[in-house]
Every structure is written in structure tokens, then in C-alpha cells.
Amino acid sequence: MDLYLLPCGNCNFPDLLRNSELLLARNDWCLPDIYKNSKTITVSGKDYRVCPDAVAKNSNFFASMFSSFREKNSEIIPIDVPCPEVFNQILPFLHSGLLDYRMVTLKNCCKLIRIADYLDAQILLDHLKVIVAVNHKLIECSGDFSSLNLPFNFIQETIIENDQYFESSKAKAEFLFLWSRDFRESQTDLEMVASLVKKQINAVGAEMNYLFFKNLKDLNPELFACLDCLNLLGMWESQEEGVKRKAFTNDADIEYSRQRRFRIGW
Numbered sequence: 252m253d254l255y256l257l258p259c260g261n262c263n264f265p266d267l268l269r270n271s272e273l274l275l276a277r278n279d280w281c282l283p284d285i286y287k288n289s290k291t292i293t294v295s296g297k298d299y300r301v302c303p304d305a306v307a308k309n310s311n312f313f314a315s316m317f318s319s320f321r322e323k324n325s326e327i328i329p330i331d332v333p334c335p336e337v338f339n340q341i342l343p344f345l346h347s348g349l350l351d352y353r354m355v356t357l358k359n360c361c362k363l364i365r366i367a368d369y370l371d372a373q374i375l376l377d378h379l380k381v382i383v384a385v386n387h388k389l390i391e392c393s394g395d396f397s398s399l400n401l402p403f404n405f406i407q408e409t410i411i412e413n414d415q416y417f418e419s420s421k422a423k424a425e426f427l428f429l430w431s432r433d434f435r436e437s438q439t440d441l442e443m444v445a446s447l448v449k450k451q452i453n454a455v456g457a458e459m460n461y462l463f464f465k466n467l468k469d470l471n472p473e474l475f476a477c478l479d480c481l482n483l484l485g486m487w488e489s490q491e492e493g494v495k496r497k498a499f500t501n502d503a504d505i506e507y508s509r510q511r512r513f514r515i516g517w
Contacts, residue, residue, distance in 0.1 A: 254357040258381045291327045295335040306345040311371035333369050334362035350378050361395035368402045384413030387426055397432040403439040406430055407447055420454035428470040445477045
């Protein structure tokens with residue numbers, strides 16, 4: 252059974268899931284009659300009736316579309332969005348500006364982040380940042396967390412603005428390593444990701460140990476090398492009898508780390 256993710260934790264509602272009205276609200280939403288002005292948005296071949304004035308208030312993407320783009324004069328407007336399968340699930344929010352506790356689940360959370368970021372729906376994004384921070388252990392176990400390329404800025408702001416929801420700097424470092432495992436974003440390179448992660452690594456301090464570094468390398472070998480964790484290992488290596496750097500790397504990794512260090516400026 253899917254879990255509802257809330258700013259205060261998570262829960263499931265078996266009784267509500269059996270309620271057909273709830274399923275209608277989440278999956279088959281349609282534009283209420285109170286909205287007199289409407290246009291048709293086509294997403295992945297599916298048509299949705301939307302009120303331009305309403306959605307423009309809660310999405311900068313639609314605000315621009317219906318004020319300055321040529322699409323504002325069209326009755327049928329095709330758009331491409333990431334994770335189009337959840338587009339219908341955010342339409343109630345886009346029209347009302349209200350956050351429904353039923354909107355975010357463990358299955359759709361990462362997809363909602365992608366589409367909310369694309370549509371520049373800031374209120375929803377701020378809500379999702381808190382949900383991700385509070386429920387980060389659950390979300391980290393989701394395949395979507397590392398495979399959907401959650402935006403760099405979203406992750407960065409989640410870490411900075413919701414620090415209190417992470418148990419430690421170690422937890423934040425592991426969160427970032429997991430997120431960046433398959434990360435690819437045209438405007439963000441690995442060195443920017445490494446810069447963000449390095450701040451958390453430096454804050455770990457006494458929590459550093461063999462298992463911590465081994466876990467980081469297992470999570471993301473490429474980022475591990477880019478961070479030059481070999482230098483960080485030197486901070487505690489002499490105190491760990493029998494633990495050598497070869498446990499983490501090989502000669503090729505050492506040379507890669509040395510070259511990356513000069514480029515990043517560490």
C-alpha cells in the first residue's frame with residue numbers, strides 16, 4: 252500500500268483508499284464548472300481543461316505562457332513536461348493554490364518534484380522540500396530518488412532550509428551521495444555537486460570512519476573520486492590500524508582524484 256508523505260511524517264489511510272471520491276479527486280480530476288474561462292492543455296496526447304487565470308497564479312510557467320507567449324491566444328496548447336503521468340495530480344493545486352495531504356505519496360513524490368520544478372510552482376516546491384527532508388530515509392530507498400534527476404537547486408535548498416530534519420551531517424552526506432548516483436543535468440556538472448557534498452563531508456568530523464567512507468564509495472564511486480576523499484581519509488587513517496587507502500581505491504582512482512583536485516581547487 253502506498254504511503255502518504257506529510258510535512259510531519261507519513262501515514263496510510265486504508266479506509267480512505269476504499270473511498271471512490273478520494274480516488275476521483277486524485278486521479279480523475281476535471282475542471283469545475285465555476286471556472287468560466289478555460290483552455291485545453293495537451294500533455295502526452297491527453298487533453299486537460301484548465302483555467303488560465305487560476306493556474307497562472309500558482310505556476311510561473313503558466314503565468315508566462317498566458318501573458319507573453321503566443322500560446323495565450325490558442326485554444327488548444329500542447330506542452331511537454333517531465334513525468335506527464337502525474338500532471339493530472341497537481342491540477343487541483345494549480346487551480347486552488349491549496350495543498351492537499353492526499354497529493355504526495357511515496358510513489359509519486361519524486362515525479363511531483365520534477366514537474367513542479369519544470370512548472371515553477373514555488374509553493375508546491377517549498378512544500379515538497381519539507382516532505383523530502385522529513386521523510387528522507389523512506390525517499391532514499393525509492394528508485395526514483397536517484398534515477399529521475401531531481402534538480403540540483405531543489406536538493407541544495409532542501410539541505411539548507413530543512414537542516415533540522417536530518418539526524419546529522421553524515422545523514423546529509425549519504426542523502427546527497429544517493430541522490431547524485433545517476434544524476435545528469437545539462438546545467439549542473441559533477442564539480443558543482445561535489446562542492447555541495449564536500450561541505451557536508453567536512454562537517455562530519457568525528458563521525459568519519461572506515462564504514463562511512465566505504466559506504467560513500469559504494470553509493471557513488473565517480474563522486475567519491477571527484478571529492479578526493481583520499482585526502483579526507485588521511486584525517487583518521489593513522490588512527491585506524493590495519494586500514495589502508497587501497498581498501499577504497501586503486502592507482503587509477505588516485506590519479507583521477509589528483510587531477511580533479513587541481514581542477515576544483517581543493
